[in-house]
Amino acid sequence: MPARSGTSSSSMHTRASFGSSIVESSPIRQSPTRNGVRNPRASLARDPYESPSRQMQLEFNLKLSISDKNFNEQLDQAAAERARLHEEQLARAAEEHAQVRRGAELELQRLTLEEEKARLRSQEEQQRAIEQLQKEKAQQQAEAQRRQLEAQRREEEIARQAVEHQKKLQDAEARQRAQKEQEAAAERQRREREEADRKARETADAAEKARAQQALQQRAQLPPAQAAPAVSVQPTAAAKAPAATQAPNDAINSIHTQYLELHKRMKEFRVAFWNQNKKPGQPLKEAIGNARRNLRLKLGQINIARATSQTAIKSLRADSFDVALNTPGPTIDIRPFLVNQPIPPLANEAEAQYPAFLLYMWIMFEKLLLKQFEKEAPNEDGRIIQELGLIAASLFADQKYMWKGISLVDILLAKMHHICPIMFGVRGSMSTVEGQKRLGWMHIDKQPPTGEIYMQRIRGMSAGFAAMSLRAFKTVPALPMSEYWRVLVHVCNTPPQDLYPGHFAILNGLLRDFYKKFLGFYGVQARGVLRRAVIDVPARAPERCKDAAGIISVFREQWKKENVYLE
Numbered sequence: 325m326p327a328r329s330g331t332s333s334s335s336m337h338t339r340a341s342f343g344s345s346i347v348e349s350s351p352i353r354q355s356p357t358r359n360g361v362r363n364p365r366a367s368l369a370r371d372p373y374e375s376p377s378r379q380m381q382l383e384f385n386l387k388l389s390i391s392d393k394n395f396n397e398q399l400d401q402a403a404a405e406r407a408r409l410h411e412e413q414l415a416r417a418a419e420e421h422a423q424v425r426r427g428a429e430l431e432l433q434r435l436t437l438e439e440e441k442a443r444l445r446s447q448e449e450q451q452r453a454i455e456q457l458q459k460e461k462a463q464q465q466a467e468a469q470r471r472q473l474e475a476q477r478r479e480e481e482i483a484r485q486a487v488e489h490q491k492k493l494q495d496a497e498a499r500q501r502a503q504k505e506q507e508a509a510a511e512r513q514r515r516e517r518e519e520a521d522r523k524a525r526e527t528a529d530a531a532e533k534a535r536a537q538q539a540l541q542q543r544a545q546l547p548p549a550q551a552a553p554a555v556s557v558q559p560t561a562a563a564k565a566p567a568a569t570q571a572p573n574d575a576i577n578s579i580h581t582q583y584l585e586l587h588k589r590m591k592e593f594r595v596a597f598w599n600q601n602k603k604p605g606q607p608l609k610e611a612i613g614n615a616r617r618n619l620r621l622k623l624g625q626i627n628i629a630r631a632t633s634q635t636a637i638k639s640l641r642a643d644s645f646d647v648a649l650n651t652p653g654p655t656i657d658i659r660p661f662l663v664n665q666p667i668p669p670l671a672n673e674a675e676a677q678y679p680a681f682l683l684y685m686w687i688m689f690e691k692l693l694l695k696q697f698e699k700e701a702p703n704e705d706g707r708i709i710q711e712l713g714l715i716a717a718s719l720f721a722d723q724k725y726m727w728k729g730i731s732l733v734d735i736l737l738a739k740m741h742h743i744c745p746i747m748f749g750v751r752g753s754m755s756t757v758e759g760q761k762r763l764g765w766m767h768i769d770k771q772p773p774t775g776e777i778y779m780q781r782i783r784g785m786s787a788g789f790a791a792m793s794l795r796a797f798k799t800v801p802a803l804p805m806s807e808y809w810r811v812l813v814h815v816c817n818t819p820p821q822d823l824y825p826g827h828f829a830i831l832n833g834l835l836r837d838f839y840k841k842f843l844g845f846y847g848v849q850a851r852g853v854l855r856r857a858v859i860d861v862p863a864r865a866p867e868r869c870k871d872a873a874g875i876i877s878v879f880r881e882q883w884k885k886e887n888v889y890l891e
Contacts, residue, residue, distance in 0.1 A: 475776045478871055576749040576814075582663045583734070583741035589660055590738060594687045597680060608681060611651050615644040616688050623692050626715070628707040637715050644689075645725055648682040656680045658727050663734045678727050683735075689719070690736040694743065694785065701784030706837035709784070713791020720792075720802035731802035744785040747830050749814035751822045763826065779829045779872070786811070786833030794841050805845060808834070809853070816856045820864045825872035828865070831857055832875060839883065855890040 601608045622636040622644075658678035659667055670676055693716055700708045719725065720733045741748060745764050753759035760766075765773055768781060793808040795801065812834055815827050835842075835857060842850045858880050862873035880890055 478775060579664065580741055580745060580748060580750050583738045586661060586663050586734060586738040587742045590687050590735065593656070593661075593680075594684060597684050608651065608653050611647055612681065612684070615647050615685060618643045619685070619688055619692055623696050623712070623715075626696070626708060626711050628705065628711065630711070633711045633715060637718060640715070640719065641722075644685055645682065645719065645722075648685040649679060649725065651679075651681055654680045656683060658683070658732075661732070661735065662727075662730065663738070665730045665734060668728055668730075675728075682725065683732075686725075686732050686735045689716075690739045693736070694739055694788065697784040697788035698781045699784070701780045701787065701833070706787060709787045710791045710837065713788055714795070716788075717792045717795055717797070717802060721797060721799060723799075733802040740785060740789065744782050744830075746824070746826050747782070747786055747789065747811055747814070749817075751818065753822075754824055763824065775825070779825060782826050782829040783833040786830040787837065788833075790834050790838045794838050794845070796845070808838075808842070809846070812853060812857060816853065816861055818861075820866055823861075823865055823869050825869050828862070828869060828872035828876050831861070835876075835879060839879075839888070840886070843888065851890060859890065 598612070600606070601612055603609070618639060622639050626633060626636055655677035657673070657676045659676050661683065693712065696712055697709060700706075700712070716736070720731050720736070723729065726732070741750075743764055743766075745762065750762065752762035754763060754765065764782070765778060767773060768777055789803075789811060790808055793801075793803040793805055795805070811830070815830050815834075818827055835854070839854060842854070846853075858876050862877040865873035883890070
């Protein structure tokens with residue numbers, strides 16, 4: 325073994341060193357005799373009778389050699405013992421190392437097992453999260469499907485009720501016509517009988533008078549009258565026809581008609597202006613296209629961040645309206661595009677001119693703005709509509725884009741009258757095609773209307789109207805705050821027979837996000853209007869409006885959480 329080899333080498337070295345040191349230090353070994361040429365052993369063999377000192381020296385050397393041998397054996401034993409101890413220590417160290425290694429392996433296995441358990445737990449949690457998300461998604465889809473089915477059911481119910489209502493109306497009208505015809509026939513017969521009786525009485529009276537006059541003449545021997553006085557019989561006047569029923573809300577209908585005519589003029593101008601300038605080589609073609617695209621882009625980027633609104637309105641002014649205002653081009657008489665604004669006296673016709681490009685921008689702006697109102701209506705957070713309303717109110721109130729200090733807000737109101745007439749007090753019946761058209765039930769994006777889309781459009785229009793009107797400006801606003809009050813009162817004053825779900829969609833848009841502002845501006849008077857809007861009007865809603873009215877009636881309880889009480 326290597327340890328034995330090392331030990332023997334050390335023993336040999338120790339033995340040699342020890343023997344050498346004793347021999348070199350011994351006086352006898354350093355004697356001249358030892359250093360001489362003679363060999364002591366040979367001399368001993370040759371001379372057994374040498375001197376006693378020589379014999380003693382030999383014995384001493386022998387004992388010394390034996391002592392060296394014993395000493396070396398002891399050293400070897402000690403070295404062997406140390407080697408054994410060393411080997412035992414190495415064995416114990418190896419065992420301890422093996423134990424440490426086994427412990428490390430066990431710890432590694434434990435850590436690996438824990439990591440595996442953690443990984444499995446993570447996978448299980450992820451799986452549970454995925455299952456939860458899938459479950460929530462399934463619930464949302466089921467809820468959406470349920471809402472869709474409910475909406476479809478409500479639409480079918482509304483359609484069924486409309487058909488039933490129409491049938492009832494037709495039956496009632498038929499009964500009324502039949503009853504009127506019977507009454508008219510009876511009246512004619514009665515009048516004919518009375519007329520015949522009257523004529524018979526008049527004829528009898530005339531004959532009696534003639535006979536009496538003839539008798540008097542005969543008694544007085546006077547010649548009889550050549551002719552009896554003619555009796556003029558005038559037929560009685562026919563019964564007066566019932567007075568024509570005066571149409572309700574003549575002022576409302578009149579202003580609504582004017583706005584519809586304005587909307588028609590706007591459409592004609594918009595189509596003609598674009599067709600004229602879209603041709604290649606027209607100087608305004610590129611400017612009009614860029615300004616219109618900027619309108620669409622900026623209105624579509626509006627969110628709840630006020631900084632975004634400020635950036636958007638700066639871009640709308642600089643890249644759309646300022647471009648339209650400052651670009652040389654044709655002008656147009658602006659007076660036909662103003663409905664509810666007093667026209668100031670003009671020195672000449674030139675003062676009535678307005679940039680045609682800027683008028684086109686206003687028409688495009690109102691189209692895109694109202695479409696954005698409609699798009700944002702389903703969101704629970706109405707702050708985007710409020711930001712859009714702020715932008716619109718600011719632009720319409722900007723003196724730079726007005727004509728002689730008159731805002732072109734009529735352009736926007738004309739479109740609203742076309743889309744959402746019931747918001748301005750217009751009444752009608754949804755049981756006829758003309759009545760539906762009168763109340764705004766029309767194609768939306770070239771698609772037939774549905775109840776859900778119709779309600780969404782009306783809710784978006786009314787919320788946008790509230791966002792534009794219910795504001796306090798330092799300057800004169802384009803849409804006064806009183807217009808919000810007027811629209812709200814129009815809906816509250818609608819008779820029950822003229823109420824439809826669209827009226828409650830208007831109340832939803834006007835009140836949901838704006839009731840606090842309304843209370844802040846009008847105080848106690850606003851509280852009375854709100855009480856009528858969310859309590860009285862839903863209470864007298866007809867059966868066809870129960871679902872829509874229920875949404876408004878819960879506002880009362882929701883507002884209590886905000887410490888707004890209507891009692």
